[in-house]
Amino acid sequence: MMDITMLQTIDHELLRTFVAIVDHGGFTRAAEAVNRTQSAVSMQIKRLEEDVIQRPLFEREGRTMRLTSEGNTLLSYARRILDLHGEALNVLRTPDMVGRVRIGVPDDYVMRFLPGILKSFSQTWPLVDVEVHCAPSSELLSRQKGNLDLSIVTREVGHEIGEILRQDETVWVVADSHSPYRQTPLPLALFEDPCFCRRHACNALARAGRQYRVAYSSPSLATLQAVVSAGLAVSAWMRSLVTPGMRILGEEDGFPTLPDASIVLLRTPGAHSPAIDGLASHIIEGFKN
The missing domain is CATH 3.40.190.10 (Periplasmic binding protein-like II)
Incomplete structure (x- = not known):
């Protein structure tokens, strides 16, 4: 069995500084993010590179700085370690x-x-x-x-x-490229009873003297959207649920206004x-x- 006392550890503050440099694009902004001086940040990275990882983590080309392959590898582990560290503290300090x-x-x-x-x-x-x-x-x-x-x-x-x-408004919807709303009787795709959208839609058409039939009925909006998109029927649901490829029918199309919800x-x-x-x-x- 491995003796865990012999394993070298990485100070999570060094990892936090390392991730801050990557996320903020340099030592100066990282120093502000971790509330340290720029020289302190430089010393932390030097310690991480020379004493812990024993590999360079950054390559410098003029003013540009990028991660080495070892730096990229460490970055993935560093984020996971810091996430777990924060998660553990949250659980232990705030059980709720x-x-x-x-x-x-x-x-x-x-x-x-x-x-x-x-x-x-x-x-x-x-x-x-x-x-x-x-x-x-x-x-x-x-x-x-x-x-x-x-x-x-x-x-x-x-x-x-x-x-x-x-x-939200309750509106009549139809597929852009189809015109089932011109059919008589009007084919409808509506939510299953009990549903006040269904009740209001049917009552409004009856008051307007418009013949209709509930050709499709489902508790699922996705099903009704599929039926409408296929050009098989007209439906009624809230304006915020209208998707691209559909248009709203109004009084100019012969459809009465429906109550809000x-x-x-x-x-x-x-x-x-x-x-x-x-x-x-x-x-x-x-x-x-």
Whole structure:
């Protein structure tokens, strides 16, 4: 067995200075970043090169400085070591930084909003596990009593509960290069019942005396988008979810205006922790964009 007392170690402060030089493009700016003098930074790198690595880490060509092959190798390890060092300190000093959060969200918002939210959250809370449960708003409302901590749901304007994240127009959408909206009866691709977008769309067409049929029905926005993109039907969903290759139909196309919708954040009573509150803050911020 190897005697660990014989292994040479690398001071993480030397690694921090080394990474700062790479990230800031030179010794002067790195010195400011690590709050040391330039001469102190130079001495640290000299010590790292001569006493620890015993290889040059930088090549200098005039005023240009670049990493040697050994420097590139060390950079990868240095970043990992510093990340683990910071992670260990966070866990030991702030035990609330670990845990699990369970969030419910309709399929509608997964691709549009969730990637940015989860990315920013993971940068602040790297050790918190996030369980994402995708389901329609009606199902999430019924599951809000215990097996979810947070839920993002769609509500009619004036019937909101929870915290309003944003209000959005409900619009008619069709593929740019197709015209199923000229057909009679009008082919529709709508979310499954119960869905107020579906109800409002059907009621609005009925009031306008427009014949229609629900040709495609699904709980998945991705499925409805595929149907619309193929030119098979017209659909209705929120303006923020309209993707390139689709256009919005208005009154000039013979389509009545639809009521706006609200996206709200629900918090399960009794579900409180720094991690849950942290994810809620990131969700609120994420829906501003």
